[in-house]
Amino acid sequence: xxxxxxxxxxxxxxxxxxxxxxxxxxxxxxxxxxxxxxxxxxxxxxxxxxxxxxxxxxxxxxxxxxxxxxxxxxxxxxxxxxxxxxxxxxxxxxxxxxxxxxxxxxxxxxx
Amino acid sequence: xxxxxxxxxxxxxxxxxxxxxxxxxxxxxxxxxxxxxxxxxxxxxxxxxxxxxxxxxxxxxxxxxxxxxxxxxxxxxxxxxxxxxxxxxxxxxxxxxxxxxxxxxxxxxxxxxxx
Numbered sequence: 001x002x003x004x005x006x007x008x009x010x011x012x013x014x015x016x017x018x019x020x021x022x023x024x025x026x027x028x029x030x031x032x033x034x035x036x037x038x039x040x041x042x043x044x045x046x047x048x049x050x051x052x053x054x055x056x057x058x059x060x061x062x063x064x065x066x067x068x069x070x071x072x073x074x075x076x077x078x079x080x081x082x083x084x085x086x087x088x089x090x091x092x093x094x095x096x097x098x099x100x101x102x103x104x105x106x107x108x109x110x111x
Numbered sequence: 112x113x114x115x116x117x118x119x120x121x122x123x124x125x126x127x128x129x130x131x132x133x134x135x136x137x138x139x140x141x142x143x144x145x146x147x148x149x150x151x152x153x154x155x156x157x158x159x160x161x162x163x164x165x166x167x168x169x170x171x172x173x174x175x176x177x178x179x180x181x182x183x184x185x186x187x188x189x190x191x192x193x194x195x196x197x198x199x200x201x202x203x204x205x206x207x208x209x210x211x212x213x214x215x216x217x218x219x220x221x222x223x224x225x226x
Contacts, residue, residue, distance in 0.1 A: 031213075032213045034214070041222075042219070043203055043217040043218060043220050044154065045217070046215075046216065049214060087154075091213050097142060097159075097207060097212065097213060097215075098159075098169075099144075099154075099156065099205075099215055101153040101154045102153060103153045
């Protein structure tokens with residue numbers, strides 16, 4: 001079983017739609033959680049950290065459920081520029097700040 | 112956040128040769144890491160580059176194949192030794208520092224093709 005699992009998609013949505021991605025992680029000792037965005041042929045860029053209380057940044061909302069070992073990302077009012085691969089990432093400080101990446105979920109927003 | 116550059120941005124190499132990739136940061140950072148992203152795959156951590164001491168390698172990666180240097184807090188190199196076509200990949204460095212040390216920021220990557 002992979003340590004971080006995501007639905008690879010692709011999710012094809014129209015502009016303006018709301019879309020949600022889910023991610024599960026297997027290591028209950030994981031302590032930090034992130035969503036990264038990766039555009040084609042580019043490096044991953046940190047989209048947002050995910051806090052236990054949930055957090056929101058504009059059109060993006062991230063939530064964490066430690067009991068179920070589940071992380072989500074909600075994108076409201078999708079834009080064409082949101083098209084990218086979204087990587088779910090967890091960190092376990094027991095292993096020296098090592099990040100473990102999910103395989104990514106592809107989002108395509110169409111006009 | 113820190114500005115991270117990598118050289119070269121891409122290269123095409125012959126099997127059996129070695130390539131050294133440089134990662135330069137515009138400010139001192141606590142931690143530097145090297146990742147590999149194979150075609151169609153997600154990122155895999157190769158090693159943590161430790162300043163002034165040997166790198167810490169992940170399972171499946173060894174120093175003889177991927178020697179790493181980190182002479183100071185702004186610079187690191189990764190060498191891919193005795194290359195084979197299976198080493199064709201994107202190699203990325205990342206950095207973490209300060210109070211938000213668990214957030215990592217990535218360089219633009221080096222796209223390597225081995226013939």
